[in-house]
Amino acid sequence: MKFAYYPGCVAQESGKELDLATRWVCRALGIELVEFPSFSCCGSGFVDEANEVLNVAINARNLAIAERAGLNLLTICSTCQGMLTLANHRMADPKVRARVDGALKPLGIEYRGTVRVTHLLRVLVEEVGLPAIRAKVRRPLAGLKVGAFYGCHLLRPTDEMGGEGGGDGEEPHSFEDLLAAIGADPVYYRGRVMCCGFPIQFVKEATANRIAGHQIQDAKSHGADAMATPCPLCHITLDAYQNKAEKAVGARLDMPVFHLPQLVGLALGATPEELGLPRHLVPTEPALARVRPSGA
Amino acid sequence: MADTTISATFDVYRFDPAVDRSARYQRYTLDLAPHTPVLTALLRIRAEVDPTLSLRYSCRSAICGSCAMQVNSKSRLACETQIGPEIARHGRIVVEPMHNQPVLRDLVVDQTPFWREYERVEPHLKLDPARPMPADRPTSMTPEQVERFKETPRCIACAACYSSCPAVEADPEFPGPMALAKLYRYVVDPRDTATRERLVGIQAGGLWLCLRCHLCTDACPKDVRPSERIRDLKELAIAAQGATEPGSRHAVGFKESIRGAGLLNEMQLVRRTYGPLGLFGQLGQGLRIWRKKPEVVRRPHRIEKVEEIEKIYAALDTGSEAPK
Ligand code: SF4
Ligand code: SF4
Ligand code: FES
Numbered sequence: 001m002k003f004a005y006y007p008g009c010v011a012q013e014s015g016k017e018l019d020l021a022t023r024w025v026c027r028a029l030g031i032e033l034v035e036f037p038s039f040s041c042c043g044s045g046f047v048d049e050a051n052e053v054l055n056v057a058i059n060a061r062n063l064a065i066a067e068r069a070g071l072n073l074l075t076i077c078s079t080c081q082g083m084l085t086l087a088n089h090r091m092a093d094p095k096v097r098a099r100v101d102g103a104l105k106p107l108g109i110e111y112r113g114t115v116r117v118t119h120l121l122r123v124l125v126e127e128v129g130l131p132a133i134r135a136k137v138r139r140p141l142a143g144l145k146v147g148a149f150y151g152c153h154l155l156r157p158t159d160e161m162g163g164e165g166g167g168d169g170e171e172p173h174s175f176e177d178l179l180a181a182i183g184a185d186p187v188y189y190r191g192r193v194m195c196c197g198f199p200i201q202f203v204k205e206a207t208a209n210r211i212a213g214h215q216i217q218d219a220k221s222h223g224a225d226a227m228a229t230p231c232p233l234c235h236i237t238l239d240a241y242q243n244k245a246e247k248a249v250g251a252r253l254d255m256p257v258f259h260l261p262q263l264v265g266l267a268l269g270a271t272p273e274e275l276g277l278p279r280h281l282v283p284t285e286p287a288l289a290r291v292r293p294s295g296a
Numbered sequence: 297m298a299d300t301t302i303s304a305t306f307d308v309y310r311f312d313p314a315v316d317r318s319a320r321y322q323r324y325t326l327d328l329a330p331h332t333p334v335l336t337a338l339l340r341i342r343a344e345v346d347p348t349l350s351l352r353y354s355c356r357s358a359i360c361g362s363c364a365m366q367v368n369s370k371s372r373l374a375c376e377t378q379i380g381p382e383i384a385r386h387g388r389i390v391v392e393p394m395h396n397q398p399v400l401r402d403l404v405v406d407q408t409p410f411w412r413e414y415e416r417v418e419p420h421l422k423l424d425p426a427r428p429m430p431a432d433r434p435t436s437m438t439p440e441q442v443e444r445f446k447e448t449p450r451c452i453a454c455a456a457c458y459s460s461c462p463a464v465e466a467d468p469e470f471p472g473p474m475a476l477a478k479l480y481r482y483v484v485d486p487r488d489t490a491t492r493e494r495l496v497g498i499q500a501g502g503l504w505l506c507l508r509c510h511l512c513t514d515a516c517p518k519d520v521r522p523s524e525r526i527r528d529l530k531e532l533a534i535a536a537q538g539a540t541e542p543g544s545r546h547a548v549g550f551k552e553s554i555r556g557a558g559l560l561n562e563m564q565l566v567r568r569t570y571g572p573l574g575l576f577g578q579l580g581q582g583l584r585i586w587r588k589k590p591e592v593v594r595r596p597h598r599i600e601k602v603e604e605i606e607k608i609y610a611a612l613d614t615g616s617e618a619p620k
Contacts, residue, residue, distance in 0.1 A: 046550035156510035
């Protein structure tokens with residue numbers, strides 16, 4: 001199993017622990033990650049707001065890099081997943097395609113549209129498969145109640161993102177299935193498919209913080225000891241800005257928030273340091289202390 | 297055939313402010329064919345079991361938009377949602393009133409806030425009195441002009457999007473997906489003469505509070521795709537007026553910040569969005585994060601072949617973001 005690895009900006013900088021954990025888990029599961037130093041930022045949804053065609057073009061360039069290498073592309077961020085998938089969809093519109101080609105062709109770049117964009121979550125569930133993961137679990141996360149938090153762009157618009165259950169209105173469950181496979185207890189709550197508030201963190205901080213606070217409270221009131229997300233932008237909001245969310249909702253939250261591969265890594269035997277857990281703003285130790293020792 | 301019915305359990309939200317202190321869920325169990333719409337089932341409950349159940353409906357054909365409600369936690373038209381798949385997936389059917397609007401009684405909500413936002417975008421053609429539309433012949437549009445309307449004329453004002461929208465829930469300043477989709481429809485109408493005023497007004501009127509979470513587009517029974525039209529409005533507003541609000545400054549700042557290195561420069565972006573003074577206000581939070589994640593102040597490395605990014609920008613980003 002081999003992919004063009006698209007880490008995205010955050011995992012290369014302030015979210016480095018996500019990159020660390022991804023590499024650890026992929027090594028353990030035999031997923032080969034091929035790096036391309038010429039990959040650019042996906043635009044994070046903001047470039048799309050300012051200039052749609054430009055956003056498609058920079059992502060078509062990213063996709064063309066993977067296409068030339070004959071690889072499908074692996075993302076570790078819901079927003080990167082959304083933006084690169086969107087580029088694939090928009091390129092099907094002949095008018096958009098003509099403008100993008102007009103900008104790329106003079107640079108000797110052509111994107112034929114053959115790259116499949118997939119997120120680590122889907123690779124683990126659909127390609128590695130839950131039985132194979134279960135077989136490699138060395139330290140089941142038994143007793144740990146985890147609220148999955150998907151991140152909007154991994155899921156919606158459902159018809160474009162290739163939603164789980166074929167977009168027939170079925171609720172997503174791949175993340176919870178994965179959590180169960182590594183021994184944790186998935187917690188279902190309304191907020192798990194909602195927005196973390198990140199896109200308006202710079203527009204109206206108080207509203208963004210309140211939205212984040214509500215999702216964390218929702219997970220907490222359903223019994224979650226921790227949350228986990230496949231999106232580093234959600235992670236910034238839920239972890240690094242949790243103190244602000246607490247102020248916005250007027251309650252202590254103390255909610256440890258894991259990146260998806262960190263929990264998988266823990267179950268497969270990695271140490272907290274190997275997964276960058278000490279880099280979190282909200283300490284993760286209380287959650288780890290909830291894991292029942294094996295055999296208990 | 298009669299033998300193909302299933303036993304369907306409904307848990308229906310009941311609340312009558314005149315007598316109830318809080319809401320409760322009432323259970324009804326009926327034998328029904330799997331293709332029965334939820335609305336038909338509710339009407340049977342009202343006719344045969346409980347005449348006090350209040351709900352709103354009219355056409356029973358997914359046209360009038362009055363029967364939207366929460367079916368198993370999703371905003372749906374009750375008249376086009378069949379019970380079979382709901383029972384198969386959830387084992388029962390939980391029916392609740394829509395969100396983001398106060399409950400009047402049972403499944404009937406007060407739609408005043410939804411319609412107030414609709415009126416606020418002035419959803420009618422504004423014409424130039426000096427150039428009235430010809431009275432003796434129809435006006436015509438080119439196919440390209442018609443195409444710009446996209447999906448918005450399909451809206452039946454059911455408020456399913458409004459009910460699903462987390463920005464509506466969190467901030468009373470946000471007009472909501474349907475009102476913005478309607479606004480878009482008039483902004484791109486070649487007959488309308490208030491395009492610029494409309495865009496200037498909405499840029500400062502809550503447009504940038506949209507979270508682009510696409511919950512509205514998923515909820516909409518008519519595939520109006522409000523979130524995508526809101527995106528269009530954002531780009532049009534910047535083109536008409538420049539980036540005048542924190543939201544548009546952030547979008548344009550983000551676009552510029554990846555131009556030089558190909559990757560996001562977090563510090564530069566914060567400075568661009570907040571300005572030097574605003575940056576000061578973020579210092580405390582920045583320090584907290586920096587202690588654990590020192591990379592936040594580092595300039596990102598340059599990607600290889602970054603000159604390609606510059607050339608793509610030169611070809612496609614002809615620039616209109618300075619305030620006009
Ligand atoms: S995309 Fe915007 S308008 Fe639509 S539901 Fe989300 S916040 Fe509301
Ligand atoms: S946009 Fe869709 S969901 Fe919203 S009111 Fe119109 S038809 Fe209903
Ligand atoms: S009753 Fe008219 S849309 Fe359902």
